[in-house]
Amino acid sequence: MSQFNHQKYQAFPPVTLHQRQWPDRVISQAPQWCSVDLRDGNQALIEPMSVEQKQRLFALLIKLGFKQIEVGFPAASSTDYDFVRWLIDNQQIPDDVSIQVLTQARPALIARTFEALKGAKNAIVHLYNSTSKVQRDKVFKLDKAGIIDIAVQGAKELQKHADQYPQTNWQFQYSPESFTGTELDFAVEICNAVIAEWRPKAQQKIILNLPATVEMSTPNVYADQIEWFIQHIQHREDIIVSQHTHNDRGCGIAAAELGQLAGADRVEGTLLGNGERTGNMDIVTMAMNLYSQGIDPQLDLADIDEIVQVVKDCTQLPVHPRHPYVGELVFTAFSGSHQDAIKKCLDAQQNDAYWDVAYLPIDPADLGRDYQEVIRINSQSGKGGIAYILDKDYGIQLPRWALIEFSAVVQKDAEQSGEEISPQKIWQLFNQHYLVQAQAYQLANYQVSYQQQDQLQVELQREQQVMQIQASGNGALAAFANGLAERFEVDIEVLDYNEHALSKGAEAEAVCYIQAKIAGKRYLGVAIDKDILTASLKALLCALNQQILLHADAPAQPA
Numbered sequence: 001m002s003q004f005n006h007q008k009y010q011a012f013p014p015v016t017l018h019q020r021q022w023p024d025r026v027i028s029q030a031p032q033w034c035s036v037d038l039r040d041g042n043q044a045l046i047e048p049m050s051v052e053q054k055q056r057l058f059a060l061l062i063k064l065g066f067k068q069i070e071v072g073f074p075a076a077s078s079t080d081y082d083f084v085r086w087l088i089d090n091q092q093i094p095d096d097v098s099i100q101v102l103t104q105a106r107p108a109l110i111a112r113t114f115e116a117l118k119g120a121k122n123a124i125v126h127l128y129n130s131t132s133k134v135q136r137d138k139v140f141k142l143d144k145a146g147i148i149d150i151a152v153q154g155a156k157e158l159q160k161h162a163d164q165y166p167q168t169n170w171q172f173q174y175s176p177e178s179f180t181g182t183e184l185d186f187a188v189e190i191c192n193a194v195i196a197e198w199r200p201k202a203q204q205k206i207i208l209n210l211p212a213t214v215e216m217s218t219p220n221v222y223a224d225q226i227e228w229f230i231q232h233i234q235h236r237e238d239i240i241v242s243q244h245t246h247n248d249r250g251c252g253i254a255a256a257e258l259g260q261l262a263g264a265d266r267v268e269g270t271l272l273g274n275g276e277r278t279g280n281m282d283i284v285t286m287a288m289n290l291y292s293q294g295i296d297p298q299l300d301l302a303d304i305d306e307i308v309q310v311v312k313d314c315t316q317l318p319v320h321p322r323h324p325y326v327g328e329l330v331f332t333a334f335s336g337s338h339q340d341a342i343k344k345c346l347d348a349q350q351n352d353a354y355w356d357v358a359y360l361p362i363d364p365a366d367l368g369r370d371y372q373e374v375i376r377i378n379s380q381s382g383k384g385g386i387a388y389i390l391d392k393d394y395g396i397q398l399p400r401w402a403l404i405e406f407s408a409v410v411q412k413d414a415e416q417s418g419e420e421i422s423p424q425k426i427w428q429l430f431n432q433h434y435l436v437q438a439q440a441y442q443l444a445n446y447q448v449s450y451q452q453q454d455q456l457q458v459e460l461q462r463e464q465q466v467m468q469i470q471a472s473g474n475g476a477l478a479a480f481a482n483g484l485a486e487r488f489e490v491d492i493e494v495l496d497y498n499e500h501a502l503s504k505g506a507e508a509e510a511v512c513y514i515q516a517k518i519a520g521k522r523y524l525g526v527a528i529d530k531d532i533l534t535a536s537l538k539a540l541l542c543a544l545n546q547q548i549l550l551h552a553d554a555p556a557q558p559a
Contacts, residue, residue, distance in 0.1 A: 012217040015224035032266040034068040074116035075109035100124035105154025132181030155197035173207035211244035223258035242266035304367035340384025434526035440545035
C-alpha cells in the first residue's frame with residue numbers, strides 16, 4: 001500500500017453549537033494586538049535573534065503602535081532574561097506599553113520570571129500548560145485533575161510573586177496550550193479554575209488565550225470553539241478572550257478573523273507570519289484586511305518596505321514576492337487586460353472618492369509603494385501597461401492606434417529576451433523606433449510660403465546626403481506629404497493625427513503622432529519639438545523612415 005494513505009486520518013469533529021451568532025456578525029473594529037515576534041517567532045528561527053536584532057525589532061514594534069509585546073521566555077533563556085533586563089534598565093518601554101513574558105507553571109521558573117520583570121511599569125505574565133487529550137495521555141500521562149492542578153498551582157505562584165512587587169501594574173494571562181485539541185468542556189473547566197485563583201485580586205482583566213497551537217480544523221470550526229467557550233466561561237465581564245492561531249492548514253488569518261466574529265477581543269501573532277512549522281498568524285495581513293474594509297487597524301503600516309527590511313534582517317528569512325500586501329509583486333500586473341483596466345481606473349479615480357480600482361484592493365501608495373511597481377511589462381503584457389508607463393514616466397500619451405503599433409515592438413523584444421521589460425527599456429525602444437532613428441532622413445531645414453496653396457521648401461539630410469524637396473498643398477503638412485510622395489515615388493496618405501503638450505521634460509515642448517499609409521501599409525511617426533509644425537513634419541518623416549529602414553520587404557528609394 002502506498003504510504004500516501006488518507007485512511008490513517010480522521011475528520012475533526014464539529015462543535016455542537018445551537019443558534020451560532022458569529023456568521024451574522026461584521027468586524028467593525030481592530031482587536032487588541034499582541035506581537036509575539038520576540039518570543040514565539042524567535043524560538044522558530046534556525047538562528048535565534050541576537051541582542052542587537054531584538055533591540056531593532058522591538059523598536060520597530062513600538063514605532064508601529066503595538067501596546068502589548070511578548071519579549072521572551074526569560075526563565076528558560078539567559079539571552080531572553082538579559083534582553084528583558086536591558087529593556088527595563090535602559091527605560092526602553094513606553095509608559096503605555098506592556099511587555100509580556102511566558103512561563104511554564106513551575107515554581108522555580110515563575111520566580112525567575114518575576115525577577116526578570118523587577119522594575120517594569122506594566123507587565124503581562126503569561127502562564128501556560130498543555131491541556132489537549134494527546135498531551136495528557138501520551139506526554140504527561142496525567143488525568144484531567146492532574147492537569148488542572150498544574151494550572152492552579154501555577155496561578156497561585158503568579159499571584160504570590162506579584163504581591164511582592166506592588167509597584168508594577170500586573171496583568172495575568174493563561175493559555176490552555178493546544179486549546180483546539182482540548183475538549184471544550186475541559187478547556188472551560190481548567191480556565192474557570194485559574195480564574196478562581198486570580199479574580200479576587202486582579203488589577204486588570206484576566207487574559208484567557210485560546211491557542212490553535214496546531215491548526216486542526218477549518219476556520220469555521222475554530223470560530224465555533226471560540227463562541228462555545230465564551231458562552232460557557234464564568235465571569236466573562238472580567239476576561240479578555242485572546243486568540244493565538246497557527247497556520248498548519250494555511251488558514252491562520254481566516255481563523256483569527258472568524259474568531260474575532262465569534263467574540264474574541266485580542267489577537268496574538270507575528271509580523272509577516274514567522275513562527276513554528278508553517279508559521280504564526282500574520283498580523284500585518286490581518287491588519288491590512290481590516291484597513292481595506294475602512295477599519296482603522298490601530299497600527300501604522302504606512303512604510304511597508306521598512307517593515308519588510310527589518311523583519312528580513314532580524315529573522316534571516318526571505319519574504320515571498322506574492323506575500324499579501326508586502327510582497328514585491330503583489331501590486332504588479334503583467335497581464336495586458338489587467339494593465340489596461342488598472343490604467344483606466346487610475347485615470348478615473350477621484351482623490352476624494354472611495355478607492356475603486358480594478359485588481360488593486362488598496363492603494364499601493366498607502367503602504368509607501370510607488371505606482372511604478374503596479375504595472376510591469378513582459379511577454380504576457382498588453383497595451384495598457386505600456387501606455388501607463390510611457391504616460392507616467394515620460395509624459396507620452398499614445399493614441400489608441402499608435403499604442404497598437406508600438407506595443408507590437410515591445411512584445412517582440414520581450415518574446416526575444418524572455419525577460420521583464422523595464423520602463424527604461426520601453427523608453428529606449430520608443431526612442432530607437434521613433435525619436436532617434438539611426439541612418440534615417442532628418443529634417444535639416446524648411447520654409448513655408450502661405451499662399452492660396454501652401455508652398456514648402458524642405459532640406460533633408462541622411463548622413464552625407466542632402467536632398468531638396470519643393471511641394472505645395474492644402475497646408476504645410478499636406479504639402480510635405482505630396483513632396484515626399486513625389487520624391488520617393490510612393491503613395492503617402494496621412495490617416496490620423498494627434499498632438500499634445502509634453503507633460504514631462506522640457507517646458508513648452510509638444511509631441512506629435514501621425515499615422516500614415518505608405519505604399520499600402522500603415523506606419524506610425526512620432527516627433528517632439530517646441531514648434532508644433534516642426535513636430536508634425538518630423539513625425540511624417542519618421543513614418544516614412546519606418547517604411548524605408550524597418551521594413552526591408554518594401555524598400556523605397558528616392559528618385
